[in-house]
Amino acid sequence: MEKNERYIATATGYSEDGAGVTRINGIVIFVPGLLNGEEAEIGITKMKKNYGYGRIIKILKPSIHRIDPICSVYKQCGGCQLQHMDSNEQNTFKENKVKDCFHKIAGMNVEIQPIIKVEPYWNYRNKVQIPVQCNDNKVEMGFYAPHSNHI
Incomplete structure (x- = not known):
């Protein structure tokens, strides 16, 4: 391959x-x-x-869980890589991620309570870390592109 x-x-x-x-x-x-x-x-x-x-x-x-991302820079940005999933699929992904962490790291099989849905599902972040850099006397800030150091 x-x-x-x-x-x-x-x-x-x-x-x-x-x-x-x-x-x-x-x-x-x-x-x-x-x-x-x-x-x-x-x-x-x-x-x-x-x-x-x-x-x-x-x-x-x-x-059936595919939706159009609402963010205009979704494909370039690494800050919202799940926006193509509907809220049900995102919650399933997140629940499974927690279960997998307990299993792989602690060797525990745990039952996870269902995630409580937030409505509206978008614009609910309460914490964000935004990288800042200077290029040619210009300040740039935003999220990194996926798998890169480019803002």
């Missing part, structure tokens, strides 16, 4: 940062933006020894 090759893949779960997890010929490929159960044509963007990363070229079978 090499960079730029294309495959048809179905997500079977999520990584810790919300990327869709697929398997192609037994190799795990992480695909940001791909929802659990979705089938898509993906392109390989990076390969490691035992896993790789891909990007969505075309969604062939969209999830």
Whole structure:
């Protein structure tokens, strides 16, 4: 499997940062933006020894949980990587993430109480850390682009 090759893949779960997890010929490929159960044509963007990363070229079978992100810079920003999921899928993802942490870190299988939904579901953050940098005597601030140091 090499960079730029294309495959048809179905997500079977999520990584810790919300990327869709697929398997192609037994190799795990992480695909940001791909929802659990979705089938898509993906392109390989990076390969490691035992896993790789891909990007969505075309969604062939969209999830019922897919929504249009409300943020205009969603694709460039790393601050809101779950906005393509509806609130039910986001809550399921978050509940499973807590369960997985207890299981993997503490070796405990715990029952998690359902997340209490906030309405409206958007604009509820009560804490944020925003990086600031100076470039050519200009102050820039915002969220980092995914997997980078670029604001």
